[in-house]
Amino acid sequence: MKITRFIPSVLFGEKCFDDLNQYIDGFYPDKKQYAVYIIDSVHQETGLCERLRPASHDLIMEFNASLHEPKTSDIDAIRDEIIKQKGDELPRVVVGIGGGATMDVAKAVSVMLTNPGSSADYQGWDLVKNRPVPKIAVPTLSGTGAEATRTAVLTGPVKKLGINSDYSIYDAVLMDPELLKTVPADQEFYTGMDNFIHCVESLNGSAMNAMGRPFALQAKVAVENFYLKEKNYAEFMVGSFLGGCSIANSSVGVCHALSYGIAFILGYRHGIANSIVFNHLEEYYGEDVLKFRQIMEKHNMELPAGVTRDVTPEQLDKMIQLTYMLERDLISALGPDFKNILTPEKITRLYEKM
Ligand code: NAD
Ligand code: ZN
Secondary structure, three states, X not given: OOOOOOXXXXXXXXXXXXHHHHHHHHHOOOOOOOEEXXXXXXXXXXXXXXXXXXXXXXXEEEEOOOOOOOXXXXXXXXXXXXXXXXXXXXXXXXXXEEOHHHHHHHHHHHHHOOOOOOHHHHOEEOOOOOOOOOEEEXXXXXXXXXXXXXXXXXXXXXXXXXXXXXXXXXXXEEEOHXXXXXXXXXXXXXHHHHHHHHHHHHHOOOOOOOOOHHHHXXXXXXXXXXXXXXXXXXXXXXXXXXXXXXXXXXXXXXXHHHHHHHHHOOOOXXXXXXXXXXXXXXXXXXXXHHHHHHHXXXXXXXXXXXXXXXXXXXXXXXXXXXXHHOHHHHHHHHOOOHHHHOXXXXXXXHHHHO
C-alpha cells in the first residue's frame, strides 16, 4: 500500500508574502503562543527580513545557506536554542523561508522539537515517532521541490540522508513568485536544473507511475519554458512545487546517484553537482542532455571543468560506494542488474570526464 500525501493548503500569488501573518493566524489562531521563523541569512540583504512582522515573543533564527548544506548538528543547535529560550513551551508554527536548504532545516526543526535525541537518529524512513510542530514553507528559490516533499535532506556524522516521514511534510506553503527575483542567475540555473533533472530521471525510471507522471511532465515543461521561452516566475515556482509532488511518487536516477559523491566527497552543492554530472549522461538521458546544453548555451552558463582531476584512488572508491548507496534509484533507472551495467569501471570513466 502506498499513500501519497499532498500539501493541504497553498497560498499563491504575486506579493502574497504580505499576507503571511494572516495566513498563519488562520491556521494557528492562538497568538499567545510564539512562532519560529527560520530564514536564510541572505534575506538580510534582499530586504525580506525587514518585511517580516513578528510578534514580540516570536523567535527569528537565521540559517546561512551560503556556508554549507544543512547538517544534523545545525538542526540540533537550533532546536537547543529554541528550548533554551522558551523551555517546554512549543511554538504554534515553524516557518521556513529560503531555498531547499532552509526549507529542509525548518522541516527538521519542527520534527526535533517534539522528538528526543539528535536529528541524526531520524535519518532514514519513517523513524519519527511523535507528531511535530506545524510548519509552513515560504520558498525563495525554486527547483528542489522541498516545499512539497516529505524529505528533509541532512548531512550527518556518517551519511547524507533525509528524514523521510509523514511528519516532515509541510502543512502549508506560501508561494510568492516575486521572492525569486533576487536569486543570482547561476544559482537560479543550478536549482532550476535540479527540478529538470528530477523530472528527466523520474520519467525515465521504472518507479514512475500514473500518479507521478503528470506532475513531472508539467514541471519539466515549466523549466523548459522558463529558460527557452519566457522567464515567467509564477510558472517556474509552480513547476518546482509540481516537481516535488512528482518525486514523492517516483525515484531519481543515474545523475543523482553519481552526484552524491561529487557533493559528499568534493563538496559541491546539490544543484551544481547534478548539473556537472548530467552534462555527461547523454548515453542515459539523450535528448534531455542536449536540451540541457541548449539551455546552458542560451544563458551563457559554464560548468566547472576538471572537478575530479585531483581525486585520489581512495576517494574514487568511496565515490563509487556512495553511488551504489542510491540503490532504489539505480534499480528504477537501470533495473535490478544495475551493478553489471553501471560497473565500477564505467563509473570511473564517467567521473573522469567531469
Ligand atoms: P540553497 O537553499 O542551498 O540556497 C542556495 C543559495 O541561494 C544560498 O546562498 C542562499 O542564500 C541563496 N538564496 C536563496 N534564496 C534567495 C533569494 N531569494 N535571493 C538571493 N539568494 C537566495 O539552494 P537550493 O538549491 O534551493 O537547495 C539545495 C538544498 O536542498 C540541498 O541541501 C539539497 O540537499 C536540498 N534538497 C532537498 C530536497 C527535498 O525534497 N527536501 C530535494 C532536493 C534538494
Ligand atoms: Zn535533486
